[in-house]
Amino acid sequence: MTVGAIRPGGRTARVRAAVLRAASDALIEHGFDRLDLADVARRAEVGKTTVYRRWGTVAGLVADLLADMAEQSSPRADTGSLIEDLRANARLVQRTLVDPRQGALFRAVIVAATCDPRAAEALHRFYAVRIAEWAPCVDQAVQRAELPVGTDAAEVIRAVSAPLYYRLLVSGDPVDEAAADRAAEGAAAAARAGVYTPTNGRN
Amino acid sequence: MTVGAIRPGGRTARVRAAVLRAASDALIEHGFDRLDLADVARRAEVGKTTVYRRWGTVAGLVADLLADMAEQSSPRADTGSLIEDLRANARLVQRTLVDPRQGALFRAVIVAATCDPRAAEALHRFYAVRIAEWAPCVDQAVQRAELPVGTDAAEVIRAVSAPLYYRLLVSGDPVDEAAADRAAEGAAAAARAGVYTPTNGRN
């Protein structure tokens, strides 16, 4: 066999899948801090040496988990109305964040990103993908003349999510459906006012 | 002396001050995760037993640090114009978050809040205080008829900060002055459109 060849087949892939699965379970249960790689190995029914060798640290493991999560995409809405599309997005984010499993997982990976550059890189890529997925809603609204030409689609999508993440991570206010709807309406109102066009600034 | 009396005077207060100072230095240098209470004790020139006894865990120490931080208030702007006031707030937040020391400290305490209920409680109280400090800007704008009657002042202030924290913690986009101005303008536009009044909902 060629020296130095990589062997991604069968066993290796199986181990990776089992470990990532176990890692997300453990993250959900204990959170990023109290995470023990030996515990992950036990859950995955894998030698702990393997986990330490392939991922090294908790942050490295989370980075890989995020790369994996970025691959599964969630379909965006297309209702023909900006506010409806944004509301759908806001409610999707809201439901994700309050879901016991998913919410805990997102909190954990965001924490990981603040601790490790690789995890941060993976997180930013993950959100770049998600934002790009929903941006067409905004572009279509521009085409329908609901929004001014030149509106930065990504910025509008970010504006929808921001208040929900702020509540989750910073202020501790409830992340409920009313908050989601307000986030969507706020982003839509600001976009209509031309806040997200390159040529804004004076009011 | 009365049995069970607390002694907050002299030495105890001096130790607390030294430890909190050392803790923020250490948080800024290493971040929440790689924080070692023995290291904090060394910096504070205090026995590590003392730190473990009084604060117990990293999260407990951060919670106390936050309680301390909540006491020093930052004065709000009062320019006579909503957008100017909100812009001042946004730029203050922006400058705080990009400041190497303060930014690192805020990231660290937010992380601590996701790991420990006491730290979370302290963080939420901290932001409640900050938001309440700036809410009068919005109330005044309502009185000047810049905004609809019934506008939720706290919600407007939150809407200003949210995009900045989202960038810092989640998307990784730059937290620059342009982002701050857009955050302020977005919040103002949404508020004018009546998004933050109890009787919103239809568009």
Next chain:
DNA sequence: CTGTTAACGGAACTGTGGTTCCTTTAAGCT
């Protein structure tokens, strides 16, 4: 099918974050 070796796994080892125990210092009452 066989041989090579990348990748996995178990067990023993180690370093350090955290605890315990006991002594010393000084806050605060009379």
Next chain:
DNA sequence: AGCTTAAAGGAACCACAGTTCCGTTAACAG
């Protein structure tokens, strides 16, 4: 000023996350 004891400090101790070592399994080339 003197006495009591809350609170700080030092040092030995402990547990366990993370590492090292080496033997075992199985991916893949021929």
